[in-house]
Amino acid sequence: MATVELDQNKCIGCGTCVALCPANFEMDGAKAKVKNTEDTGCAKQASENCPVSAITVK
Numbered sequence: 001m002a003t004v005e006l007d008q009n010k011c012i013g014c015g016t017c018v019a020l021c022p023a024n025f026e027m028d029g030a031k032a033k034v035k036n037t038e039d040t041g042c043a044k045q046a047s048e049n050c051p052v053s054a055i056t057v058k
């Protein structure tokens, strides 16, 4: 199972990952955070659409 990581230092809080993949990401104040470190199937799509490449799926 792929592991999901999010670098909050890079995140600009646009909300795209939460919109595309709410099973893996949630907002944490002005930033997003990982709420489930196991890829639920949409984390890669969220990673590809993050404007600052803060999400890693490996």
Ligand code: SF4
Pocket: 006, 010, 011, 012, 013, 014, 015, 016, 017, 018, 031, 032, 046, 049, 050, 051, 052, 053, 054, 055
């Ligand atoms: S898509 Fe990227 S920049 Fe936008 S909230 Fe998610 S991690 Fe942050």
